[in-house]
Amino acid sequence: MALKTGEILRIVWRSLFLQVPLNYRTMQGSGYLFAIWPWLKKGDKRISRVRAASGYMNAHPVTATLAIGALLKRLQTDDAERDPMSFSLWKNMLCGPLGMTGDSLIWDRWKPLVFSLGVLVLVCSPTIATWWIVAPGVLLIYNIPLFITRFWGIRAGYLRGERVLDTLNLPAVAALPRKLGFIGSLIAGALCGLSLFRADDNPLHGVQFLIAFFATCIGIRKNVPVVWVLLAAVGLALLLPYFGSEIIQRR
């Protein structure tokens, strides 16, 4: 039996609070408990179900909805009581694939892509009038697919139960990071080119842009902590052109 739309929406709402009790011992574990608490609190098997639901668990907050759906299904079918050890192993097994898929797809690709697109538009036209269009646009473009994924994740997780990870074998899931990477590289290229022009009509600003750009590239490639890369890149960009022009003037 599948979940009703109202129930899925309720879990989606509660899953938004998944990260509230995030801690270094059980990570999101108690957040999962909160997400499905209305379905667990009644009945005589509450204690064993609560224990099974609240142990260590960690995944990306969006792909975690697959695990929430599957967890609810398996708890309702008494899988946790029948074989607690394999249930716990199954939960641990979900963390890696769901975490990596969410992190690589959403944190590493989707979020930088959408927000750098917003910045690209604002670099072309840095006015508040443009921002009033860009800000809601960026929020909608970013959030609508993620809410659809949350809704789908709970339904698919509940339907597949133990075999929830099969959903990650969909060709679209495997192909998306590469495709988003192509779009992202286009946006990044356009952003670099246009930012260089936006560095103002002062030629010195163009030089400062390039100094900061290459200093940051080198610093990050050499695994220098970002704060030092930033300070060094901005410091060099602000100071070097002046030292350079001083030396040229003296000669």
Added chain:
Amino acid sequence: MSWIWVALVGAVVYLDTTAIAQLMICQPLIACPLWGIIAGRPEIGLFFGITFQLIWLGSLPVGASKFPEGNVGALIAAALAIRFTPDPISGFPWLILLAAALIGIAAAYAGSEVTALIRKSLARVSDRLIAAAEAGRSARFNLLFFGAIGVHALAGFLLTAIFYFTGSLLLARVPQEPFFDSLSGLWPALLGAGAAVIALRFLRKTNLVWFLIALVLSIGGGFLWL
């Protein structure tokens, strides 16, 4: 009393960054210009929104990793710069902007330590939550859960308030006249650092051609524009 409003917005930004929903209203591109509009200096909000957005897009809030609270840092920087910018002005107060940006970066790194402390302390709350659930005490369960939200909100509030307050004391000593036009390179420098962060995030050997095509086209378009 402006610090209370900044700290309240800081609490919302902190909550949205990791604890609740992650709708991304916390991102510098959204939060900084919004604060700029509220405080009457949208152009300064936009300055920090664009530059800090690019810079912090490189840091990923993955699992148990420590990451700079760049969103709160950007808000603090924007709020400080707006507070100490004389109105009306003939140009950008570059020295104020540079000092505010540095305070914002310091706040972001202090924030990463605050988040780690909160995650350690929440382990005990998590134990109590589970105990309340096992006992079937729904009201206590909800109370503890919303208490944990309160802990996050308080952390965001205090982090913002402390850095805004100490930043205000420091910026009050920064000369506001003249506008240090020699520091106007701050905009291209921050933009350059941010563009590099984005380029490194997406640039792979397989994507290099696409990146170069877009780069050449945008530079060509820029020449035509000029």
